Structure formats: structure tokens, C-alpha cells
Amino acid sequence: MNIDNTASQMRKGVLEFCILSIIKQGEAYPSDIIDKMKLANLNIFEGTLYPLLTRLKNAELLTYRWVESNSGPPRKYFLLTDKGADFYKELENTWNEMANAVAALTK
Amino acid sequence: MKQVININFQGSVVPIEVSAYEMLKNYIESLSRHFAAEEGKDEIINDIESRVAELFQERLKAGATCIVDEDVQAVMNSIGRPEDLAGEETSANTQQQNNQNTNQQESTYSNTSGKRRLFRDENHKIVGGVCSGIANYFDIDIAIVRIVFLILLFSFGVGFIPYIILWIAVPSSAVQVIGSRRKKLYRDLDEKYLGGVCSGISHYFGVNVWIPRLLFLLPMISFAFRFDDSDYGFFPNIIHFSPSAFIIYIILWLVLPEAKTTTEKLEMKGEKVDMNSIKESVTEEIKGVQERAQKFGKEVMGVASEKGKAFGGEAKSVARKGGRSLGDVIVFIVKAFAYFIIGVVGISLVISLFAGGIVAIRYFSLKDFLITDGWQNFYTWGVLLFFIIAPMIGIITWIIRKITRVKAGSKILRLSFIAMWIIGWLSLALLGASLSNDFKHNANINEQSLTLSNPTINSLEITDHLPSTRYTRKRWFNGDFFDNVIDEDTISIRNVAIHIIKSPNDSFKVTTIKLASGSTRKNADSLASLINFNAFQQDSLFVIDNTISINKTEKLRNQRVILTVYVPVGKRIKINGHVGRTSTIRFNGPFSVNNGYDEFDNISFDNVETGWGDGTWYTMTKDGLVTADGKPANYNDDTNFRFDENGIDIRDGKSSVRINENGISVDDNIKSPDASNGGTYRYEDNKPKNKYDSIKINLDKAEQNFRDSIQKEKDKIDKQVESGIKKETSSLYKLLPGNLLMGVL
Numbered sequence: 001m002n003i004d005n006t007a008s009q010m011r012k013g014v015l016e017f018c019i020l021s022i023i024k025q026g027e028a029y030p031s032d033i034i035d036k037m038k039l040a041n042l043n044i045f046e047g048t049l050y051p052l053l054t055r056l057k058n059a060e061l062l063t064y065r066w067v068e069s070n071s072g073p074p075r076k077y078f079l080l081t082d083k084g085a086d087f088y089k090e091l092e093n094t095w096n097e098m099a100n101a102v103a104a105l106t107k
Numbered sequence: 108m109k110q111v112i113n114i115n116f117q118g119s120v121v122p123i124e125v126s127a128y129e130m131l132k133n134y135i136e137s138l139s140r141h142f143a144a145e146e147g148k149d150e151i152i153n154d155i156e157s158r159v160a161e162l163f164q165e166r167l168k169a170g171a172t173c174i175v176d177e178d179v180q181a182v183m184n185s186i187g188r189p190e191d192l193a194g195e196e197t198s199a200n201t202q203q204q205n206n207q208n209t210n211q212q213e214s215t216y217s218n219t220s221g222k223r224r225l226f227r228d229e230n231h232k233i234v235g236g237v238c239s240g241i242a243n244y245f246d247i248d249i250a251i252v253r254i255v256f257l258i259l260l261f262s263f264g265v266g267f268i269p270y271i272i273l274w275i276a277v278p279s280s281a282v283q284v285i286g287s288r289r290k291k292l293y294r295d296l297d298e299k300y301l302g303g304v305c306s307g308i309s310h311y312f313g314v315n316v317w318i319p320r321l322l323f324l325l326p327m328i329s330f331a332f333r334f335d336d337s338d339y340g341f342f343p344n345i346i347h348f349s350p351s352a353f354i355i356y357i358i359l360w361l362v363l364p365e366a367k368t369t370t371e372k373l374e375m376k377g378e379k380v381d382m383n384s385i386k387e388s389v390t391e392e393i394k395g396v397q398e399r400a401q402k403f404g405k406e407v408m409g410v411a412s413e414k415g416k417a418f419g420g421e422a423k424s425v426a427r428k429g430g431r432s433l434g435d436v437i438v439f440i441v442k443a444f445a446y447f448i449i450g451v452v453g454i455s456l457v458i459s460l461f462a463g464g465i466v467a468i469r470y471f472s473l474k475d476f477l478i479t480d481g482w483q484n485f486y487t488w489g490v491l492l493f494f495i496i497a498p499m500i501g502i503i504t505w506i507i508r509k510i511t512r513v514k515a516g517s518k519i520l521r522l523s524f525i526a527m528w529i530i531g532w533l534s535l536a537l538l539g540a541s542l543s544n545d546f547k548h549n550a551n552i553n554e555q556s557l558t559l560s561n562p563t564i565n566s567l568e569i570t571d572h573l574p575s576t577r578y579t580r581k582r583w584f585n586g587d588f589f590d591n592v593i594d595e596d597t598i599s600i601r602n603v604a605i606h607i608i609k610s611p612n613d614s615f616k617v618t619t620i621k622l623a624s625g626s627t628r629k630n631a632d633s634l635a636s637l638i639n640f641n642a643f644q645q646d647s648l649f650v651i652d653n654t655i656s657i658n659k660t661e662k663l664r665n666q667r668v669i670l671t672v673y674v675p676v677g678k679r680i681k682i683n684g685h686v687g688r689t690s691t692i693r694f695n696g697p698f699s700v701n702n703g704y705d706e707f708d709n710i711s712f713d714n715v716e717t718g719w720g721d722g723t724w725y726t727m728t729k730d731g732l733v734t735a736d737g738k739p740a741n742y743n744d745d746t747n748f749r750f751d752e753n754g755i756d757i758r759d760g761k762s763s764v765r766i767n768e769n770g771i772s773v774d775d776n777i778k779s780p781d782a783s784n785g786g787t788y789r790y791e792d793n794k795p796k797n798k799y800d801s802i803k804i805n806l807d808k809a810e811q812n813f814r815d816s817i818q819k820e821k822d823k824i825d826k827q828v829e830s831g832i833k834k835e836t837s838s839l840y841k842l843l844p845g846n847l848l849m850g851v852l
Contacts, residue, residue, distance in 0.1 A: 047138065051147075053154075054147040073119065073157045
């Protein structure tokens with residue numbers, strides 16, 4: 001059993017949840033998301049983030065708008081759709097249940 | 108000092124160092140391969156590029172004059188290399204991948220359906236996965252491919268070479284599926300002598316560069332060291348020259364791509380370049396995040412309706428798959444059959460070219476004796492190089508390139524191969540015309556008597572050696588015309604035929620007719636007169652040369668000698684088994700004069716005795732040659748002892764014994780071929796004294812003859828098989844790239 005493997009799987013499961021929750025707080029630019037996750041000590045590569053965002057967008061959970069930038073090409077700012085908000089709620093419930101369960105079990 | 112170029116990157120101009128640009132390009136390419144299976148691949152790549160452009164702009168705004176290697180490194184660290192990304196997101200996929208291993212063939216298909224490539228199939232391999240890979244590629248049953256390869260391997264050993272080449276040249280499916288550490292075979296142009304093939308191989312197998320060089324060089328120069336089993340002194344044994352290493356080198360040279368970019372060089376050396384590890388089976392992403400999210404919810408909350416939905420979707424895809432395979436089954440078979448036919452034609456073409464090449468090299472030593480200097484020599488080289496070797500290399504290269512899709516062969520290369528082959532055909536035609544002109548005219552028939560020291564002797568034995576000589580050359584015509592008969596500037600050919608004719612008087616007489624072909628009759632006559640043929644009589648022996656020696660200036664032009672022995676009636680003659688064989692070296696069909704007719708010259712010989720064999724004493728009668736027991740030489744033995752549906756029938760003169768289902772019956776007065784001759788015998792002692800005894804004797808004799816002939820045949824076959832096997836194995840061994848195999852192992 002590889003510890004890295006298990007850890008990354010655990011992380012992976014909550015990654016989408018985390019991203020959705022960051023975006024829920026307000027439109028976000030991918031590097032903002034990275035920075036926020038870094039602050040919370042959850043380091044991921046941008047290369048991992050972009051595909052995730054695209055997938056979520058394709059699943060109509062997210063949408064984006066272009067914002068002109070003075071430091072390069074226009075940026076994509078992501079925001080939650082209604083569907084995404086519902087999806088997030090369900091994930092949140094699940095997460096709370098699981099967090100409680102894990103907390104209770106690991107006490 | 109580094110060169111800086113400007114690139115238009117995501118809408119803004121970025122000055123960047125060439126090396127950094129190269130790195131960036133490779134990085135983007137590796138990402139694009141990494142996300143190949145992703146639904147929104149282009150979008151992802153575009154997003155990443157935008158982000159990279161932004162980071163570059165920040166660098167430039169901060170005062171950098173251009174983007175350097177370190178900047179690209181920093182970008183790669185921030186965004187992540189494919190290997191980093193793999194650790195983050197694909198770990199969960201491994202399980203799924205394992206589940207899919209069962210129908211991996213199919214999944215690799217569907218992933219790459221637009222652009223099918225040949226891979227060695229790691230999952231169904233026995234040796235290197237080449238056969239299963241080919242079967243995969245052509246949609247043929249793997250068993251067929253294996254059988255074809257096995258037949259090729261065991262019949263000629265030819266299947267071996269392409270297998271090894273394909274093994275090396277074709278990438279493994281493991282690379283594609285698992286994204287393992289990837290090493291590729293490239294030509295190394297930095298350390299090259301010729302084409303960098305050896306250097307590339309050494310990188311691939313991680314050995315010192317001298318090892319493959321030596322392995323390639325040894326078979327090529329080995330003939331220089333191989334004087335031992337050459338019977339003709341220090342003449343380099345060209346028969347043992349192995350061109351296979353050279354041919355393989357050329358093929359590898361043409362097939363292998365050169366390592367040009369940094370990435371390719373790294374790949375060549377096998378250092379970890381996971382940027383390029385293709386991950387086409389990042390399958391989780393294909394289904395999309397929605398499904399995954401649904402599963403997530405489903406597992407925890409147990410929403411039954413969504414389960415049903417997923418199940419329905421699966422069932423639908425299964426049904427679709429089934430319909431597809433049913434509909435395509437006919438196309439499938441037709442396609443497989445067509446490929447099979449094309450394959451067989453192609454393979455046999457290559458084999459025949461190979462065989463031609465081997466034959467040409469095997470009889471290369473004959474060249475100087477057949478081909479005149481100047482134009483003919485020139486044409487011969489043209490045929491060898493352009494008619495045999497060039498298309499052989501061309502076809503093999505083309506096939507491999509086609510299958511592995513290395514890259515489209517350049518037009519110039521293809522045209523030059525075609526041009527070379529045309530030159531080859533031209534050379535062949537010119538050589539044929541030139542040679543046939545040299546054989547156009549035949550020499551005049553000029554019969555010369557040989558002096559006999561004692562022409563009135565009672566019996567004469569024609570032999571090629573005195574009884575005191577204990578050695579003779581026996582191997583003339585064992586499939587190796589010239590094995591023992593060529594030395595540096597003369598060739599000994601066995602074109603001595605013997606005629607036996609009834610002498611008009613009571614003394615022996617021996618004559619020779621020397622014949623040859625030439626471009627003119629005069630030319631042919633002079634070549635014929637140059638034939639040196641010696642003979643002398645010693646008591647009852649008449650010793651002759653068993654071969655004609657021809658030197659390099661005379662050339663082989665159907666030189667031959669017909670030795671005619673005039674035998675007086677009542678005297679005996681024996682032809683030693685070593686001389687006067689009918690199998691002789693001719694360039695125009697078999698040279699058989701025993702039937703009294705020389706097909707080649709349209710010479711008809713009258714009164715020539717027929718049917719005699721060598722090693723037997725014959726007596727000349729007024730009706731021709733008879734054996735010691737009174738049978739004519741051309742008498743068919745079968746009539747003496749016959750075994751057919753009527754039973755066993757034994758005849759001797761006028762008597763016959765018949766054994767069949769009615770029992771044994773004896774007939775004392777039948778009509779037999781002998782009876783028509785009057786049944787008289789020149790020698791009384793040959794006459795049967797008692798017919799039943801003689802029947803018995805004849806029976807024994809027939810049986811013994813039968814046994815002898817069978818034994819003789821058996822010995823002959825044994826000998827042939829033995830020498831054949833020896834030769835075959837040795838030449839096979841030399842032909843095969845055993846050294847290469849050793850390298851692989």
C-alpha cells in the first residue's frame with residue numbers, strides 16, 4: 001500500500017468540492033484558486049486545475065466570462081451556474097456527513 | 108551567446124531564447140499528448156498557453172530582456188509536467204485501467220481509431236509481441252500471423268530478420284498504455300561513423316558503442332579470416348561472406364529516425380522523459396466529470412434512479428458494440444484476406460530477391476570465369492547492385508516504414524530506388540544479350556584420334572586414375588559445381604562425355620571431339636582447340652582427365668570433350684564410375700550424349716551404344732554391348748523380374764516362372780525379347796546350364812541387385828543430406844543476424 005497513492009486519492013476526491021467552494025465565494029481566476037488553495041496548504045499544479053475546470057464547465061456546473069487583462073491575454077473568470085450551486089450543496093452535505101463520520105471514527 | 112527569436116504567443120510577441128523555445132514547444136506538445144484523451148483538450152491547452160503567456164509577460168514587465176531556459180523551467184514547475192499531473196490525477200485510474208486490460212485491444216483501437224499505429228502487444232506476447240501487434244494492426248487472428256512467421260522461420264530462417272527488426276523498430280504498447288519510462292531507438296548523429304546506427308543501438312541497449320560496431324563489422328570482414336575450409340588456398344572464401352549485417356545496417360539506417368531535438372536525444376539515451384510518455388488511456392476523463400460526480404453521490408447516498416440510468420447507458424453501448432461487429436464481419440474477412448494476399452506476395456517477392464542475392468554471392472567466384480572484362484563485368488555489377496540488392500533494401504524499408512508509420516518516405520528516395528531498379532533491369536538485359544552473343548556459334552566438329560600403345564588388347568578400362576592413386580576427386584556435382592574445382596585462375600569443369608561405338612576392325616580406337624561456343628565460329632574453334640585434354644594407355648587401363656581446365660582468360664564457353672571409344676567385337680570395355688558422367692556444366696540444359704544426340708549442337712551421333720552404365724564390364728557383340736551374363740546393355744531389367752497385378756513373373760531366356768493366386772506355374776517355351784535374338788550367347792559359359800538353377804540364380808541376382816541399388820541410393824541420399832545439412836546450417840547461421848539476436852538478448 002503506497003501512502004502517496006492513498007493520500008492523493010483522498011485529496012482527489014475533495015478537489016472538485018474545494019474548487020467549487022472557492023468559486024462559490026465569488027468569480028475566480030485559476031491562479032487565484034491556486035493561490036487560495038496554497039494558503040490552505042493544498043498544493044496542486046495549474047496543469048491539474050485547468051482540465052478540472054474545463055470538465056466542470058463542460059458539465060455545465062461552471063461558466064466563465066472573459067476579462068481584459070493588462071498583463072497578457074484576456075483572462076477567464078469562472079463562476080458557478082445554478083446547476084453548479086445545487087451540485088455543490090449535495091457535495092457539501094455529503095462532505096459534512098463524511099467529515100462527521102470520519103471525525104467520530106477517528107476520535 | 109544565445110540566439111533569441113520572437114514568437115507570437117497567445118496574441119502577444121514574446122522574445123525567447125531558441126533553447127527555451129525548444130523546451131517550451133516540447134512541453135506544450137507533451138501536455139497535448141497527456142491530455143489527448145481529454146474531451147476539451149484544445150481548450151485546456153489554450154488555457155494553459157494563456158497562463159504561460161501571462162507569466163511570460165510578467166517576466167518581461169519585471170525587466171527581463173527575453174525569456175530564458177530558467178523561465179520556462181519555472182513555468183513548468185508551476186503548471187506541472189505530465190509526470191507530476193499523472194501523480195495527481197491518474198492514480199485513481201489505475202484500477203479502472205486494470206479492469207479494462209481485458210479488452211485493451213479494443214480500447215487502444217477506439218482511442219486511436221483515426222490514426223492506427225503498429226504497436227507490439229505486450230499483453231498477448233510470446234516473445235516480443237510482434238506477431239500479436241501485427242495481428243492487432245491488421246485485424247487478423249494472431250494464430251495466422253504466428254504460423255506465417257513460423258513457416259518463414261523454419262523454411263528459410265527469413266522470418267527471423269524481420270521479426271528482430273520489427274521488435275526493435277516498433278514501439279511497445281506498454282509505452283502507450285501505462286506510460287512507462289520510454290526509450291526509443293534513434294540514430295545518433297553526434298557519435299556517428301556511418302549513419303549513427305551502432306551508436307543509437309548502443310544507447311538503446313545501454314552498452315558500449317564498440318559492441319554493436321564490432322557485431323556489425325565482424326560478419327562483414329570475417330571472410331578475410333576464413334581460409335581454413337577453403338580448398339583452394341588463400342583465395343578469400345567469398346561464399347562465406349555474409350552480407351546480412353551490411354543489409355541490416357542499411358535497412359536500420361533508412362528506417363530509424365535520427366535524434367534531432369533535445370527530447371529525442373533524451374529519449375534515445377533513455378533518460379526519463381515523461382513529458383513524452385503518452386497517456387491515451389486516461390480514460391476516466393473521457394466519461395466526464397458529471398458521471399464521476401454522479402458516482403460519488405451514488406455511492407454515498409445510494410440514489411437508485413441514477414444507478415439505473417448508468418446501467419441503461421452501459422447497456423446501450425454494449426448493444427451498439429454488438430451491432431458494429433456484426434455489420435463489419437464481412438468487411439473484416441475480406442480485408443483480412445486482402446491483407447493476407449498482399450502480405451504473401453510481398454513476402455515472396457522479398458524472399459525471391461533474397462534468394463537471388465544469396466545465389467549471386469554464392470557463385471560470385473564463377474563470375475571471373477564467365478564474364479569478360481569490360482562491359483560484361485560492368486553489367487554484372489549493375490545486376491548485382493541494382494537488380495538484386497537495391498530493391499531488396501527498398502522493399503523491406505518500405506514495408507517497415509508503412510507499418511510503423513515512421514514517416515512518409517521522401518519522394519527522391521523512392522524515385523531513386525525506382526531508377527536503380529530500372530538500371531538493374533537494363534543491366535540484366537544487356538548482360539543477357541552480351542552473354543548469349545558469346546554462345547551464339549559452335550565449334551566445328553573435329554574428331555582427333557588418340558594414340559593407343561596397345562590397341563589390340565582384349566579389354567580396356569577407361570578411368571581417371573591409376574590403381575596406385577588412392578585419392579580421387581569425387582565431389583563434382585553435389586549441388587556445388589565449383590566447390591573443389593576452382594582455384595585462383597583455373598576452373599575445372601566436368602564436361603567430358605563418353606561414347607562407345609563398335610569398332611570396324613579388331614583394334615581399339617579412341618578419339619576426342621573438342622567443342623566450345625563463341626561469338627563467332629572461328630572464336631569457338633580457337634576456344635575448342637585450347638582445351639587441354641590428356642589421355643594415355645597403360646596395359647588394360649586408359650587413363651583420361653576427368654575434367655577440363657579453363658582459365659580466366661578463356662572463360663566458360665561450353666567447352667566440352669566427347670571421348671569416343673571404338674570397341675572391337677568380342678572385346679570388353681568398362682567405364683570407371685568417375686568419368687564420363689552425363690551431368691555436366693552447361694548453360695543450355697542438360698548435356699546428355701548417352702542417347703547419341705547432342706541437343707545443344709544438334710549433332711547426331713550414329714551407332715552410339717546406349718544404355719550402358721559405369722563400373723560394369725561389357726562385351727561388344729555384333730548387336731551391341733552385353734553384360735557379363737549376356738544381357739544387352741540397353742535391355743530393360745524390368746522384363747526379367749516383374750511384379751504386377753498378375754503376380755510375380757520371372758523370365759530367363761525361354762523359361763518363365765509365374766507366381767500368382769493360381770499357384771506357381773512354369774513355362775519352358777515363351778516368347779521373350781531374348782528369343783527374338785535367337786537366344787544365343789557368344790560365350791558358352793554364360794549360357795544357363797540348368798534352367799531351374801538359373802531361375803534361382805537370377806532370382807537371387809535380382810534380389811541382390813535390388814538391394815544393392817537401394818543401398819546405393821540410400822548412401823547417396825545420406826551423403827547428400829549430410830553435406831546438405833552441414834552446408835545449410837553453416838550458411839544459415841551466417842545469414843542470420845545471430846549477433847543482433849545476441850545483442851537483443
